[in-house]
Amino acid sequence: MSSPVKITFFRSIGHARNLYSTAIAVGLFLAVSAALFVYNLACAEGTRVSLAVIWASSVAPIAPALAAFLAMDVWSDELKSGRIDLLLTSSVFERDFVFGKFYGVWLMTMVAVLLSFVSTVTVLGALAPGSLFGSSGPLAFLPAFIALLLQTMLWSSISTAMSALTAYAPAAFTFSALLTIALPRCGWLAIMMFSGKGRSWFGEMPLDADVMDIASGVLSTSSLAFYFAGTLAALFITSKAVMRVRCAGRGGRGRRAASVVASLLAIVAAALAVRLAWRYDVTLDLPVSNISTVFSQRTRGVLAESSGEITATLFLARNDSNFRRIGHLLRTMKREAASHGGARFELRFVDPRWDIGDAERLVRLGLEEKSVMLTRRGRKVTIAIGEEFGEQDLTSAIRRLTTPPQRRNVYWTYGHGEARFDDYGSFGMSDIARALSREGYQNSVIDLTAGAAVPADCALIAIAGAKNAFSRVELGRLDAYMKEGGRLLVFTGQNSEVGVGPLLPAWGVRMIVPSFKDAPTLSGSDVIASAFAEHPLTSPLKGSRIVLERPVAFASSAAVGESSATERLEFTPLATVGEIAVAASIERGAGAGSDVAIRPTRLVAIGDPGFPLNLSLSLKANANRDFILNAVAYLSGTESAGSSDSRADLLLTGFDRSGQLRHLVWSALVLPAVVFAVLFLIAMRRRHRS
Amino acid sequence: MVEVRNLAFSYCSRQVLRDVSFVVSPGETVAVLGANGAGKTTLLRVLAMLAVPDAGSVIMDGQNAFRRPMRYLRQLGYLPEMPALYEDMSVKEYLGYRAKLKGEPSKRVRRRVSEAAELCRLTDIMRRPISMLSTGLKKRVALADALLLRPRVLLLDDPLAGLDYQMRESAAEILSNAAAFSSVIVTGHEISDFAKWATRFLVIKDGVIASSVENQGTDPSVSGERLATVLEGGAR
Numbered sequence: 048m049s050s051p052v053k054i055t056f057f058r059s060i061g062h063a064r065n066l067y068s069t070a071i072a073v074g075l076f077l078a079v080s081a082a083l084f085v086y087n088l089a090c091a092e093g094t095r096v097s098l099a100v101i102w103a104s105s106v107a108p109i110a111p112a113l114a115a116f117l118a119m120d121v122w123s124d125e126l127k128s129g130r131i132d133l134l135l136t137s138s139v140f141e142r143d144f145v146f147g148k149f150y151g152v153w154l155m156t157m158v159a160v161l162l163s164f165v166s167t168v169t170v171l172g173a174l175a176p177g178s179l180f181g182s183s184g185p186l187a188f189l190p191a192f193i194a195l196l197l198q199t200m201l202w203s204s205i206s207t208a209m210s211a212l213t214a215y216a217p218a219a220f221t222f223s224a225l226l227t228i229a230l231p232r233c234g235w236l237a238i239m240m241f242s243g244k245g246r247s248w249f250g251e252m253p254l255d256a257d258v259m260d261i262a263s264g265v266l267s268t269s270s271l272a273f274y275f276a277g278t279l280a281a282l283f284i285t286s287k288a289v290m291r292v293r294c295a296g297r298g299g300r301g302r303r304a305a306s307v308v309a310s311l312l313a314i315v316a317a318a319l320a321v322r323l324a325w326r327y328d329v330t331l332d333l334p335v336s337n338i339s340t341v342f343s344q345r346t347r348g349v350l351a352e353s354s355g356e357i358t359a360t361l362f363l364a365r366n367d368s369n370f371r372r373i374g375h376l377l378r379t380m381k382r383e384a385a386s387h388g389g390a391r392f393e394l395r396f397v398d399p400r401w402d403i404g405d406a407e408r409l410v411r412l413g414l415e416e417k418s419v420m421l422t423r424r425g426r427k428v429t430i431a432i433g434e435e436f437g438e439q440d441l442t443s444a445i446r447r448l449t450t451p452p453q454r455r456n457v458y459w460t461y462g463h464g465e466a467r468f469d470d471y472g473s474f475g476m477s478d479i480a481r482a483l484s485r486e487g488y489q490n491s492v493i494d495l496t497a498g499a500a501v502p503a504d505c506a507l508i509a510i511a512g513a514k515n516a517f518s519r520v521e522l523g524r525l526d527a528y529m530k531e532g533g534r535l536l537v538f539t540g541q542n543s544e545v546g547v548g549p550l551l552p553a554w555g556v557r558m559i560v561p562s563f564k565d566a567p568t569l570s571g572s573d574v575i576a577s578a579f580a581e582h583p584l585t586s587p588l589k590g591s592r593i594v595l596e597r598p599v600a601f602a603s604s605a606a607v608g609e610s611s612a613t614e615r616l617e618f619t620p621l622a623t624v625g626e627i628a629v630a631a632s633i634e635r636g637a638g639a640g641s642d643v644a645i646r647p648t649r650l651v652a653i654g655d656p657g658f659p660l661n662l663s664l665s666l667k668a669n670a671n672r673d674f675i676l677n678a679v680a681y682l683s684g685t686e687s688a689g690s691s692d693s694r695a696d697l698l699l700t701g702f703d704r705s706g707q708l709r710h711l712v713w714s715a716l717v718l719p720a721v722v723f724a725v726l727f728l729i730a731m732r733r734r735h736r737s
Numbered sequence: 738m739v740e741v742r743n744l745a746f747s748y749c750s751r752q753v754l755r756d757v758s759f760v761v762s763p764g765e766t767v768a769v770l771g772a773n774g775a776g777k778t779t780l781l782r783v784l785a786m787l788a789v790p791d792a793g794s795v796i797m798d799g800q801n802a803f804r805r806p807m808r809y810l811r812q813l814g815y816l817p818e819m820p821a822l823y824e825d826m827s828v829k830e831y832l833g834y835r836a837k838l839k840g841e842p843s844k845r846v847r848r849r850v851s852e853a854a855e856l857c858r859l860t861d862i863m864r865r866p867i868s869m870l871s872t873g874l875k876k877r878v879a880l881a882d883a884l885l886l887r888p889r890v891l892l893l894d895d896p897l898a899g900l901d902y903q904m905r906e907s908a909a910e911i912l913s914n915a916a917a918f919s920s921v922i923v924t925g926h927e928i929s930d931f932a933k934w935a936t937r938f939l940v941i942k943d944g945v946i947a948s949s950v951e952n953q954g955t956d957p958s959v960s961g962e963r964l965a966t967v968l969e970g971g972a973r
Contacts, residue, residue, distance in 0.1 A: 054837045058823075065825045128821035133882070136785050137838050138811040295782070297747045299789035733825070 051139040055147025056154075059121060063155055064726075065733045069117065073159045074723030076113045080106045080163050081170075081714035089707055092700060096372055098171075103191035103262035104255060106163050108228075110195060111202040113159055115223030118152040118206030119216040122289065126214040131292055141289045145207070145282055153203040160195050162722055164188065170714040175700040190333045194261035197274040198254070202227050204281035211288040243402060250361065250374035250396045259371060264333045265379045272324030280317035284310045330382040342383055344587035345673065346442040350383050353390035353449040360395040360420045362409050369432055373419065380441060390423070390449065423448045443485035450487065455506045455683055457483060458493035460521075463546060464514025466660055473662035476511060479675055486676060488683070495521040506683035507534035512656025513546030522550050529554060532636065532646030534682035540656040541599045552604040554650050555616050555633045561600035566624045574598055576622040576629050584632060584651070584674075584681040585621050591670035593622055593630075596663070598654035601631035621651070622674075629654045630674070632681070651678045738762050739784075739890050739920050744793035746776075746783055746944075753779045754944040757793070763889070766912065766921040768935035770928065776944040777924035778818055781894045784922065785815045797890065811840065814888035814919065818895045820879030824868040828859055828878055831867055835882045849885055857881040857911050873904040880908065884915055891919040897927045905930055 063069045084105035091101055125131040134144060168185075206223040213219050235252040238245035250256065257270055287306035294302040342350070359377050363370050374396070381392035399406040399416050406416075414420050417432045421444050428444040430436065459468055459476075468480035468490045480490045493501065493508060496518065501508070508528065517525070525547060529535060535554075539546055543558045551558065567575040577592040579585035603618035616635045620628030636647025653674075657663050664672050702710060739761045746754040753776045761767050769777050782788045784795060786806055795802040795809070802809035823831055832850040841849055854860050857877045862870065867878065876896065883891060896912070897905050905927065913934040915921060925931065931938070938950045 050840070051838060054834065058834060062823070062825065129817060129819060130821045130823070132782075132785070132787055132815070132817050133820070133835075134838075135787060136810060136813060136815040137835075138807045138813075138840055139838060140807070293787060293789065295748070295788040296753075296791065297749060298791040302789060 051137075051143040052147040052150070055144050056150045059148050059151025060155065063117060063151070065730050067727060067730050069155070070723050070726030070730055072113060072116045073162065073726055074719045076109055076159050077163055077166060077719035077722055078715045080109045081166060081719065082711060083109070084167060085707060085711045085714060088700060088710075089702070090368060092702070097187065097263060099188045099191040100259055100262045102164065102167055102188070103194050103258050106160055106195055107198055107255065107258040110156060110160065110199050111206075111227035112224060114152060114156045114199055114202035115206045115209070115220050115227060117155050118148075118203060118210050118223065119220040120210065121148045121152060121207060122211035122285070123214050123216045123219045126211075126292070127216075131289075135289075135293055142282075142286045145211075145286045145289060149204055149207045149282055149285070152207055153200055156199040156203055157196060160192075160199065164192070166714055166718040166722070170710060170718065171700075174706065174710055174713070175702060190264045190266070191262035193266065193333065194258045197261070197270070198258065201274050201277045201281070204278040204285070208281045208285040208288065211285045239401070243405075246401055247395045247397060247405065250378070250394070251365070251371060256374065256378065259375050260379060260382075261333075263375065263379070265382060266331045266333055267328050267382050268331070269321065269325040269328045273321045276317035276320040276324075280313040283313040328382060328385055330379070330386040342380070342438060343442075343673075345677075346380075346438055347383065347387065348587070349442050349446045349449070350380065350389045351387035353384060353445055355390055355423055355449075356393060357384075357390045357421055357423045357445065357448060358393045358395060360397060360409065360414075360422070362397045362399070362406070362414055362416055362418050362420065363432060364400055364416075365396075365398045367417070369417075369436070373432060373436065376438060376441065377419075380438075380445075390445070419444075421445065421448055439482075440485065443482075447485070447487050455488045456491050456502070456504050457488050457679060457683075458491050458502070458505050458508045460495060460508065460510050460513070461492050462494070462496075463510075463517060464512070466511045466657075471661070473665075474657075474660055476659050476661065478661045478664045479659045479672065482672060482676060483679060486680070488679065495524045500524075501528045501533070505533075507536055507679065509536040509679075510538065510546055511659050512538045512540065514540075514656075516545050516549075517547055522547065526550060526553070529648050529650070532648050534648070534684075535650045536678055536682055537650065537652045538656050538658050539599060539652060539654065541597070551650075551652065554648070555604050555618050555635065556631060556650065556652055557602045557604040558654075559600040559602055561598070561627045561629075563624060563627065572597055574624050574629065576624045578623045580619050580621050580623075582619050582621055582632065584677045587677070588670050588673060591673070593671050593674050594663070595629050595653075595655035596657050598624075598629040600627045600629060600654060601652055602628065615647075646684075649682050651682060653678070738797070739922075740796040741784070742794050742796060744780070744783060744795070745791045746779055746788060747791055752944055754783065754790070757941075757944070757946055759939055759946060759949065761890075761920040761922055763920055764916055765937065766916045766923065766935045767937045767939055768931040769922060769924045769939045769941055770926070770931070771924075771941035775941045777941055778894055780941065781815075781892045781922065781924060784890075785813065785892050786810060811886075812889040814883035814885070814891045816876075816879050816883040816891075816893045816896055818898070820876065820882075822867045822875060822878060822882075825866070827864050827866050828854070828870075829863040831878065832881055832885065836885050839886055841886060852887075853881040853885045856884055856914060858907060873900045876900065877904075877908070877911075880911060884911075884919075887918045889919055891915055891921045891923075893921065893923040895925045896923060897925050897930055909934055 084102055087101045087105050125134060135141075205227055206219070209222040209226065210216070210219040213222065231252065231254055235249075238249065260267070261270065287310050291303055291306055293299070294306070361373060361377060363373065377392070377394050381394060384390050384392055397405045397409060409420070412420075414429055415431065419430045419432060419441070421428045426448055428447050430440050430444050459465065461467065466474060466476045468476045471477040483490060488506065493505070501524065508525070525533075525535070535547070537547055537551070539548060539558070541558070541560050542548065543551070548558065563574055567577070573594050573596045575592050575594055579588050601620065616633065619632045621630040621632050623629065630651070630653045632652075633650040634647050658671060659675055700706070741757060741759050744754055744757040745752070757780060759767070769780060771777050779788065783790050786802070786809070797809055797812070800808075823834070826834065829850065832853060833846055836846045836849045837843065851860070854863055857880050859877060859881055862874065867875065870878065876899070880893075880896060883893065893912070897908055900908060909930055912921065912923065916934070923931065923935065932952060935952050937952060939946050940948045940950070
């Protein structure tokens with residue numbers, strides 16, 4: 048900051064500090080934003096919306112009013128009192144005054160925002176400590192701060208410009224409020240009421256949507272361009288408005304006209320810059336704490352590989368509690384795909400209450416309310432929206448749309464105590480079966496005792512925790528299948544005599560009963576593995592963790608010695624706890640110099656028979672499901688892998704009616720009153736000293 | 738030296754200044770006199786670069802001030818007709834703020850402020866808030882502001898208006914001291930006061946310099962009477 052800017056900045060701060068009206072404005076701002084926060088929090092209870100997003104969404108609508116109030120007299124007071132003459136006869140450029148006053152207003156607004164954050168954290172920390180930061184820590188609020196920093200920057204600059212255009216502070220406040228609050232919101236309402244096309248284009252008010260996107264860690268270059276170009280244009284206009292004071296008289300007519308033209312050109316240039324940035328939009332993920340990426344590697348991979356044009360239609364009422372979350376998910380996916388050069392997304396929002404014609408058309412297409420329909424080149428995928436609806440559902444749907452239609456069958460063995468994929472109980476596998484169906488696989492049962500050979504459409508055979516031994520015939524069939532480039536997924540316990548245990552050493556895997564010392568655990572009987580090998584199956588899972596119940600360990604068997612240039616055998620410890628491998632893969636097949644067209648044999652062994660069970664997958668914050676999906680993808684040759692989305696924690700404050708009331712009283716009454724009293728005392732002390 | 742050449746200024750169709758030319762040498766105090774609405778304040782506003790002339794130029798050190806405004810403003814002290822100060826500040830704070838704003842390095846600000854305060858006899862009220870000062874003292878603070886960096890050109894718009902006799906005497910003394918380092922251009926109606934320390938009088942009528950009178954009188958009351966006659970003649 049250059050010196051005149053700094054001096055003007057400190058003067059603005061000092062002036063505002065001495066005013067009782069500042070204390071009133073900040074107190075009111077805190078009270079209203081806190082009341083909104085309490086309301087929004089109650090609406091979001093039990094959803095996956097983050098606390099930071101709720102806080103930012105509650106503060107953002109009030110911030111323009113505060114900026115307008117704090118800025119209303121920064122210039123108008125100088126103009127009205129005539130002090131502007133003293134300022135302009137100093138050897139200081141107008142822009143230095145403009146920047147100094149703007150920084151002052153912006154900083155004061157941000158200090159109020161910071162007070163709102165402190166108040167939120169203090170009250171919620173005392174009343175519902177468990178809901179406060181989740182697994183992300185206080186840094187999770189950083190993107191929310193960035194969102195508010197950008198918006199308050201724009202509001203402060205516009206309000207400063209309005210103050211420079213009129214000598215009356217109330218008029219400056221009115222104009223600022225009209226421009227920053229009434230115009231965007233009334234414009235939005237007008238679109239909702241009168242433009243069907245507009246309704247289908249916009250999910251929610253773009254400024255609110257932007258706060259939500261940035262607060263959840265997605266920052267696009269078009270957003271940045273909008274805020275910076277808007278701010279610079281507003282400051283330029285302010286500078287020209289101040290300069291016009293110097294241009295009294297006929298001799299200044301030319302300069303006055305030039306300043307008006309320059310101001311209009313600044314608006315046009317800002318609009319063009321935003322348009323250009325929109326055209327070449329790039330999404331930036333804010334690298335904060337463990338929310339370093341908004342989407343999993345799997346989603347990113349799927350989006351990057353997608354092509355063509357995908358139309359996503361959200362058929363949901365705007366007042367539905369899931370609307371904002373899913374709208375945000377679709378918007379960010381659109382940006383993510385664009386920034387990776389993937390498919391072009393077109394988003395459509397159909398609100399059954401408003402868009403009756405469109406809703407009827409969708410119903411005729413077989414779509415039910417509360418669903419998302421993705422269409423691409425005549426193919427469509429429909430997903431029903433439930434509380435669990437999220438990134439994974441959309442990613443699977445996009446993948447089904449963008450990959451050529453093919454029949455891929457996962458054959459599960461039955462009859463040896465294995466879990467069943469059509470069992471919806473805790474010890475069934477309906478959950479993973481549904482996930483595989485979403486990925487485009489078909490789950491079938493294979494009977495190896497029957498005379499028929501393994502079907503040709505078999506992508507892989509899966510053995511989910513057999514408790515009894517396989518017969519010789521079955522083992523022989525499996526061995527033959529494997530020798531022909533077969534793929535086997537085995538969930539096995541510590542007994543090597545049951546299931547396909549006897550077959551594994553021949554394929555390069557030896558089972559060991561391990562001893563875990565000081566291994567990380569959740570319940571004492573389970574083991575958490577977070578070290579993953581560099582392997583197509585596990586590379587995308589870096590940073591995640593899988594949980595296994597009393598797992599068996601795997602080591603390479605003597606068969607490794609058979610590895611040669613032509614007969615390659617690779618043993619990979621996929622997931623390890625210390626030095627112990629609790630999941631392993633074997634790839635056996637053509638080595639270097641061989642015909643690469645020969646399909647290699649693949650085997651993935653996971654040392655926990657209960658790993659794919661519904662009970663195990665329902666545990667939050669683990670990547671078990673993704674591990675299985677990746678294993679199936681690897682074995683079936685798709686090799687598109689995924690990572691866990693364990694960040695989406697449910698927001699649970701546990702507030703009942705009286706809890707909400709207590710929250711409201713503390714955050715919207717008591718703390719704002721304390722802040723008001725402190726600011727009032729500061730102003731009073733200053734005046735008293737005077 | 739400040740040279741004003743053929744200055745003309747108008748508001749829309751109303752010509753306020755016409756072909757105004759004069760020179761003010763260093764150490765000289767020029768009092769611009771004239772009836773209300775004659776164009777005195779406008780002349781000073783144009784010279785302070787608060788208004789753009791239709792024609793003409795202001796030359797300082799051989800350079801047109803309108804071409805290099807920042808350089809010119811750095812050497813300018815301006816006291817408006819009705820100075821507005823920051824009422825929430827004390828005198829010391831205000832003068833310090835103004836000195837810093839005018840580009841004075843931080844380490845020299847205190848010295849500059851105390852010099853100006855001494856010159857304008859404000860040392861006793863430095864800690865007093867501006868809101869508590871009388872009009873005369875406020876004017877003196879504004880004068881101290883104009884004199885802060887010892888400007889080479891001092892423009893004073895009606896500095897004696899609204900002051901009682903004592904205040905006027907004291908202001909006169911301040912201004913005659915200021916003339917030691919500045920070329921002073923002052924406007925007003927207090928002819929007898931100006932006669933005590935102005936070196937020259939410019940009488941302005943309908944935007945034109947009607948006459949220029951050197952102040953050679955040793956007796957201020959005689960000079961005052963003579964000037965009043967000139968002014969009446971100019972106004973006629």
